[in-house]
Amino acid sequence: MGAADETHDTDAASDAYRALLERSEKLTDVQMASMALGWDQRVMMPGGGTPARAGQLSTLSGLGHELLVDDEVGGWLEELDSVDLNERQAAVVRELRREYDRSAEVPAELVERLAAHQAETQQVWQEAKAADDFERFAPALEELIDLHRERAAAIDPDANPYRVLYEDSLPYLPLETVEGIFDELREGLVPLIETIEAGGRELPSPFRDPEYTYDEDDQMALSQEVVDLLGYPREHGRLDTAPHPFMSGNQFDARITTRFREHDPIDALMATIHEFGHASYQLGLPKEKYGNPLGASLSSGVHESQSRFWENHIGRTRAFWELFLPTMKAQFPHLEDVTVDEAYAAVNRIYPENLIRVEADELTYHLHIILRCEIDRAFVEGDLDVAEIPETWNGKMDDYLGVVPETDTDGCLQDTHWSYGFAAFQGYTVGSVLAAQLDAAIREDLDVDGLIREGEFEPLWEWMTEHVHRHGQRYPTEELIEVATGEPLTAEYFLEYVEPKYGELYDLENY
Amino acid sequence: MGAADETHDTDAASDAYRALLERSEKLTDVQMASMALGWDQRVMMPGGGTPARAGQLSTLSGLGHELLVDDEVGGWLEELDSVDLNERQAAVVRELRREYDRSAEVPAELVERLAAHQAETQQVWQEAKAADDFERFAPALEELIDLHRERAAAIDPDANPYRVLYEDSLPYLPLETVEGIFDELREGLVPLIETIEAGGRELPSPFRDPEYTYDEDDQMALSQEVVDLLGYPREHGRLDTAPHPFMSGNQFDARITTRFREHDPIDALMATIHEFGHASYQLGLPKEKYGNPLGASLSSGVHESQSRFWENHIGRTRAFWELFLPTMKAQFPHLEDVTVDEAYAAVNRIYPENLIRVEADELTYHLHIILRCEIDRAFVEGDLDVAEIPETWNGKMDDYLGVVPETDTDGCLQDTHWSYGFAAFQGYTVGSVLAAQLDAAIREDLDVDGLIREGEFEPLWEWMTEHVHRHGQRYPTEELIEVATGEPLTAEYFLEYVEPKYGELYDLENY
Structure with a gap:
């Protein structure tokens, strides 16, 4: 070729x-x-x-x-x-x-009305969230739903509008497949989290320290060290700070940002590794195909698989902490007594009591996503009144995580997504599930933990480029997953990855 | 209004x-x-x-x-x-x-040929400059001249091509006016510089120190302090570093850059003040006219008048050094014994032996410009063969400044301009001359030195906004100068400004 x-x-x-x-x-x-x-x-x-x-x-x-x-x-x-x-x-x-x-197919006047209403809804959402006042948000949300339904009807008048909107971010991966995976995850994760909670075991948390302030410049230096170590080329990227971490760019210039919590350096570190994963995909696209779908990244789910692979299947492994803990101690000498086991446990701690999606751990995260997708499908399809959202949200939080937010600010108003559009959360969970499936496949070919311990990340990146990045949009998502892993998308590998891992960490029977 | x-x-x-x-x-x-x-x-x-x-x-x-x-x-x-x-x-x-x-009027294919040839000529110029090899540059330059002549003929087949090209950067200010000003400057400056040289006096130079390295972060802090002091709003601009200082932006967001010399902090400081002057013009344009000629800056000459006003008529005054020297000493404590008179002399030192335009002082600078304009007019009009440029250059350097470059790298190959186009140097000198004329006008209305000593720069910026910035492109250059200063452009004020200033600094008779 x-x-x-x-x-x-x-x-x-x-x-x-x-x-x-x-x-x-x-x-x-x-x-x-x-x-x-x-x-x-x-x-x-x-x-x-x-x-x-x-x-x-x-x-x-x-x-x-x-x-x-x-x-x-x-x-x-x-x-x-x-x-x-x-x-x-x-x-x-x-x-x-x-x-x-x-x-x-979408009339220009509808595009303009939608853009104007999104800008307005964004503003209203900010005010409603600040005031913990869902009723203030509801009318704008209702109109936004109508406009998106109108847009979906323009694109395909015969299709279910939710499905049309879903295809904005995850084309070529049937909604049924994703909802089947959600069912498997819910069935696997809800009891696992309950078992962890019932065990009452608290993992050590040696990094998080309300008494100690981690200097921002030191945290930035550590984030720069970690991406240098992973092989992020300074000739084709840069690391900066921004309130919300993100990646932006193309195969020539893929930039990332991170942000810092003053009492917990793990947060920034994991955000940095996550965004590096997004950049690794962009930088793995063929340069000579810039400007052409064969040189462009595929759906949101595939993008998220790359960020989650590096964050979870590299950054949260014991091998990584064997490699990286000395660097961390060199930057923060007060951590000198922390052991690898403590560090490994700390980065994998489960917080079922947490209410906020973006702060969720590797397990509870998916229940936050599933809940949102169930709710937004219901209201887009007209099965749920906007007024019922808070109650439905809280009921599902109780069912899935055993915790109920006291305010809508910490509940259904927490994310900005519904001030723009709908059916856009699936990609996050698809990404994690696919990351686990890719992790299983890469481990067939390479001694991943051995390479991590040696700080040899290039073969891992090359494997991902060979199996995922270099194809650009050559294959639809569903087909790419088969090309890359030999199998259709399945939740199996994710569950097979988390069950023994958390079984060991939390010393659970039957896991 | x-x-x-x-x-x-x-x-x-x-x-x-x-x-x-x-x-x-x-x-x-x-x-x-x-x-x-x-x-x-x-x-x-x-x-x-x-x-x-x-x-x-x-x-x-x-x-x-x-x-x-x-x-x-x-x-x-x-x-x-x-x-x-x-x-x-x-x-x-x-x-x-x-x-x-x-x-x-310019055919698309000519625009493309010109752009492609400019890119190539830029490359050839870099190589020729590095190798001190004018002959390597000559054929590319010759073709560039032909293409620009072709472009000028497309715009106005009946006009002198040099005049057409000149109007790219200085519309509405007749070339005759500018050339008349050049004659006055040459007549005034050549003898002034000769008298300074003949006097043999060396001004003190307490900042420039080959033994001491000025830390870049400290120099950046000082540059930030100076623009804060002048009133550069952080909400509408930012200061960074780049190899060549420049300003970029509009009335909402006008950014500047500077760069540092390790043994001389004045260089960066003056470059920073100069670029602030450019930004002050951009930020003084009416915000509600963004996107419209009434909200856009006028010609290169007017832009340069703003940078030169702040650099020369503020930054090189004794009053400014009365105000700013303590800040400088706080940043660089080893300068504690420097006096205001020494600082004032240091920033106004004349270097006739200097060969490089961008390093030239307030007086010799214009002879560098005049020489370039005389030469590029001659070759665009066909009165000078490209092959004769080096000899002509060196002859004029000898006539105007009494110094001849030993290499073309330090001579006719020094500037990048001729790898793009021609008739673009006039704006620099027009800017300085106009800055002096504006300085004379502002001093009719305000106690400039008193305001500087108090660190009150807002009234100065407001005066410039009132008289220059707010008009955008409402008046052609020639008319704007009359509106702002009450007179047509003249070299008189510049000569009246430099003659007594340097007469005093160098203790010259008859000045």
Whole structure:
């Protein structure tokens, strides 16, 4: 699949194919320019720059939309229906057609109404969350649901609207598959968490210390050390701070951010490793395919599998702490007596009493996700009144985690997602499940723990590039998972990973 | 000229005027997005990001061009020929028509050939400069001249091509006016510099110290202190480092950079104040006119007048050093014995033996500029063969400054400008001359030295905003100078400023 083969592909293709590729490159340039301006806004821009930046982003978004829904694009796609394409060319056309269809079918005035209402709802949500006042949020949410239903109907009037919205972030992975996985997880995780709670065992927590303040510069130095160790190339990325950790960029320039808790350095460290995982995917995409679906990342679930693989299957292993604890002690000498077992336990502590998704541990996290997906499917499909959300939320928290928030601020108002859209939480859990499945597959080929202990991360990254990254959008998600792991997506590996791990950590019978 | 008046303007305007304004806003968004991406590339971007960023910038430049030369724009402009516009509307139309005409007349293929050749010439120039080999640069330069002549002929086939190119950066300020000013400067400065040299007096130089290394973080802290003192608002700007100091941005977000010399802190300090001056202009433009010529900065010469005003007429005054020397000593305690007189002399030292424009002092700087303008006018007009440039350069250096470079690297190859275009140096000298004229005008209204001594810079910035910034592109350069200072541009004030100043510093007779 070298350069000669690529050249042959292009030579054999029609003018329409070439024109489409050229348009895809322009569109990517505009999208990547917007992404870079978004990074700047969140990391570097002085606050007073907002009005001008908002105008720039809106104009670029409009120009990108025009480049995509142009009649010429529709014409090329139609022409390509009757052209004989090889498999990779067909993938390119499939992805661009999908993008075109999802945009061209939605009237511009609806796009504008939706964007304006999202901006307003975002504002209302912030106020409602601050005031713990769900009723203030409800009318805006109700209208947002209507607008998204309208958008879903424009894209596909015959389909279930929730399914259409779900396909925004997880195309080509049937909702039934994901909901089946959710069932398995709920059945496996609820009793496991109950058993842990019933055991009453408290794992050591030597890093978290309300008496000691971890200096931010020291924490930043440690985060930089960890990504240097994992192989994050400074020539193609940078680490900064931002209120919410995120990754932004492409195969040439993938930047990450982290943030610090003053009494707990693990939080920043795990966030940094997580974002490094996202960057590793971006940087593993083929450089020569920049601007083309074959050089773009796949769905949210696959992206999250990469961040979760590095965070959980590297960063939370005993082997990693054998390697990394001395570095941590060099940065924070007061930790000199902490043992590897204590460190390993500390980074894997379960907190079922925690109410907040973004602070959840590896087990309870999925119950937070499942609950949200059950609720947003119900209200989008009209089976749940918006007014019933708080009560439903609290009931499910009680069922799944045995804990009920005292306020909606710590309950159904905690996440920003519902001030933009719906059916977007599935990717988080799919990512964790897929990470475990990839971890099982990589362990067939490589001595993962041995490599971690040696600080040899390159073979791990290379394996992921070979099996996942280099394909870009060549395969739909479902197919990619089979190509990469030899099997369809399943919750089996995740449960097989967590049950013995937490069984040992919490000394549980029957696990 | 309040909001009501503005509303009235828009109400009274035709649909064509409104459409044109809307297009101007979009175009500004695209240009400002490119500028922000350029800032990122020079200040933040990891080096490996270049290929993707180059694509983004090229695509945005193409989209901007399409927005501008669109037939619709031509139609609106034509329609507006017969519409009765008020003075500010007429200014908006004048500026957009000018931008449209200069772009629409140049064939797209010539724009592309020129851009490609500029990129190549830039590369060749770097190699030729490194190798001190003008002959390597000559053929690329010759072709660049031809392409620019072709472009000038496309814009205006009847005009002198040098004049057309000159109007890229200094529209509405006749070349004759500028060349007249150059004559006055040459006549005034050459003998002044000769007299200084003949006197043989060496001013003290207590800051520059080959034995002492000024820490970069300390120098950065001092640069931040100086811009804080001048009133640079952190809400609307930021200070970073970059190899070449520059300002980038708009009225909401105007960022500056500086760089450090390890044995001389004055260099960074003056560069920082200079760039602050550029930012002060940008931030003084009316915010509500963002996206419209009335909210955009005028020509290069006016921009440079603002940077030079703050650098020379504030930063190099005795009053400023009375105020600032204690801050400098607090940052660098080894300077405790330096007096205000010594500091004042140090920042105003003349170095006629210096060969490099960007390191030149307030007097010799203009002879470096005049020499370049004389040479590039001669070769663009065909009066000088490219092969003769080195000899001509060295001859003029000898005539004006009494010093001849030993290499072309330190001579005619030193600046990057001629690897892009021509007739672009005039703005630097116009800026200094105008700064002196503005300084004379502001001193009619305000006790400048008294305000400086008190650290009260706000009235100075307000005066500049009132007289220069707030007008945006309402007046052509020539007219703005009269509006702001009550007189046409003249070299008189600059000479009246430098002659007594350097006469006193160097203890010269007849000055």
